[in-house]
Amino acid sequence: MFEHIQAAPADPILGLNDAYKKDPNPNKINLGVGVFKDEQGNTPILNAVKQAEKRLLAEETTKNYLSIEGAPAYRSAVQTLLFGHNHPIITKQLAQTAHTPGGTGALRVAAEFIKKHLPEATIWVSNPTWANHQSVFQSVGLEVGSYAYYDANAKSLDFEAMLASLSQVPEGDVVLFHGCCHNPTGIDPTPEQWYQLAKLCSKQGFLPLFDFAYQGFGQGLQEDAQGLRTFLEYVPEMLIASSFSKNFGLYNERVGALTILCETAEQADTAFTQIKRCIRTNYSNPPSHGSAVVAEILNDKELYALWESELKGMRLRIHEMRSLFVNTLRAKGVIQDFSFISHQQGMFSFSGLTPEQVTQLRKEYGIYIVGSGRISVAGMTHDNMGPLCDGIAAVLK
Numbered sequence: 001m002f003e004h005i006q007a008a009p010a011d012p013i014l015g016l017n018d019a020y021k022k023d024p025n026p027n028k029i030n031l032g033v034g035v036f037k038d039e040q041g042n043t044p045i046l047n048a049v050k051q052a053e054k055r056l057l058a059e060e061t062t063k064n065y066l067s068i069e070g071a072p073a074y075r076s077a078v079q080t081l082l083f084g085h086n087h088p089i090i091t092k093q094l095a096q097t098a099h100t101p102g103g104t105g106a107l108r109v110a111a112e113f114i115k116k117h118l119p120e121a122t123i124w125v126s127n128p129t130w131a132n133h134q135s136v137f138q139s140v141g142l143e144v145g146s147y148a149y150y151d152a153n154a155k156s157l158d159f160e161a162m163l164a165s166l167s168q169v170p171e172g173d174v175v176l177f178h179g180c181c182h183n184p185t186g187i188d189p190t191p192e193q194w195y196q197l198a199k200l201c202s203k204q205g206f207l208p209l210f211d212f213a214y215q216g217f218g219q220g221l222q223e224d225a226q227g228l229r230t231f232l233e234y235v236p237e238m239l240i241a242s243s244f245s246k247n248f249g250l251y252n253e254r255v256g257a258l259t260i261l262c263e264t265a266e267q268a269d270t271a272f273t274q275i276k277r278c279i280r281t282n283y284s285n286p287p288s289h290g291s292a293v294v295a296e297i298l299n300d301k302e303l304y305a306l307w308e309s310e311l312k313g314m315r316l317r318i319h320e321m322r323s324l325f326v327n328t329l330r331a332k333g334v335i336q337d338f339s340f341i342s343h344q345q346g347m348f349s350f351s352g353l354t355p356e357q358v359t360q361l362r363k364e365y366g367i368y369i370v371g372s373g374r375i376s377v378a379g380m381t382h383d384n385m386g387p388l389c390d391g392i393a394a395v396l397k
C-alpha cells in the first residue's frame with residue numbers, strides 16, 4: 001500500500017536547521033530558523049514563564065480536558081492584548097477567541113473555516129510571505145493568490161504596487177496581512193499606510209486575516225498592534241491568528257489563538273460554533289500548559305511587568321544586532337549598502353544575498369541562511385558578528 005509513496009520535499013527552513021545540527025564545524029552560525037537567541041546563542045525560558053510555571057505546578061489539581069475553545073482566562077487575556085483594555089469589541093462581545101496549537105494551528109483552523117463557509121474565496125498573501133502560508137491554505141483546497149509587497153531594488157515596501165494589486169481583489173476574498181514584523185522582509189507599512197490599507201479593505205469588501213506572530217518584537221506591545229487597531233476602525237469583520245511562540249518564548253508549548261470579529265455578538269456566537277466544529281474534528285481540544293502560562297502572566301500585574309521587560313530585552317537585543325551588523329560589514333570594507341537592515345523590524349531581514357552566495361556561505365563558512373536570502377537577525381551575537389561579516393564580505397567580493 002505504501003510502496004508508491006514518494007518523499008516530500010524537505011521543509012525549506014526546518015530542513016536547513018537539520019543540516020545545521022549535523023554540521024561538525026565548531027564555528028557554524030545559524031541564521032535560518034526564526035527562533036530568538038540570547039548573547040550565548042541559547043533560546044532561554046523567560047523568568048516570567050518560570051515563575052508562572054512554579055505557581056501552576058503548585059496549584060494545578062487536574063489534567064482534565066479543556067473545552068474545545070480553551071480556558072476562559074486565556075481567551076479573554078488574548079483579546080485584551082489584541083484590542084486593548086476594555087475596547088468596545090470586548091465589552092460588546094463582538095469577538096470570540098479559541099486557543100489553538102500555535103499560530104500555525106490558528107491559520108489551519110482559519111483555513112478550514114474559510115474553505116467551508118466562504119467556499120468561493122481566494123486568499124491573497126504578500127509576495128513574499130512566510131513559506132508555510134501557501135502550504136497551509138492549499139492543504140484545505142483554498143486558492144492562494146499573491147499581492148505585490150516588496151521592492152527588491154529599493155529593499156523597501158512597494159506600497160504603490162501593493163495598493164494597486166489589492167485594488168483588484170474582489171469583494172468576498174480574504175487578504176492576509178502580517179500584523180507586524182513582516183516575515184521574511186522585516187518591512188511593515190507605516191501608520192499612514194495602514195490607514196490607507198484599512199480604507200481600501202472597507203471599500204473593496206475583502207476580509208482581512210491578520211497573522212500576528214511577533215507582537216512586541218517590533219516597537220512594543222501597543223505600538224505593534226497599531227495596524228490591526230487601525231483596521232478595527234474601518235472594518236467590522238476579520239480573523240486574527242495569534243502566536244505566542246516568540247513573544248513568550250513558548251515555541252514547543254504550541255500556544256496560539258484564532259479570533260473572529262463579527263458585526264454583532266450574535267453573529268460572533270454563531271460563527272464561533274463553526275470554528276469549534278473545525279477544531280473538534282481536527283485535534284478536539286487544545287493542549288493546556290502553554291495557555292495556562294500565558295494567562296497566568298497576562299492576568300497578573302507583577303508577572304506582566306516582568307514579561308514586558310523581558311520582551312523589551314529581546315526586542316532591544318535584535319535592534320542592537322541590526323546596527324552592529326550594518327556597522328561591522330562597513331568596517332570590513334563591504335561597499336554595498338546594508339543600512340536598510342537597521343530600519344527593519346522583527347527577527348528577519350531580506351539580505352539581498354543571492355542563492356549562490358547563500359550556498360557558498362554554508363559550504364565554505366558554516367553560515368546557514370535560508371535560500372531566499374532571509375536572515376534571522378536573532379541568531380547574531382557579539383561573538384559571531386566578526387566571522388559572520390568576514391564570510392559575507394568574502395562572498396560579496
Ligand code: PMP
Nearest residue numbers: 102103104130183211213243245
Ligand atoms: N506566522 C508567521 C508569520 C510566522 O513567522 C510563524 C512562525 N515562524 C507562524 C505564523 C507560526 O507560529 P507558531 O510557531 O506559533 O505556529
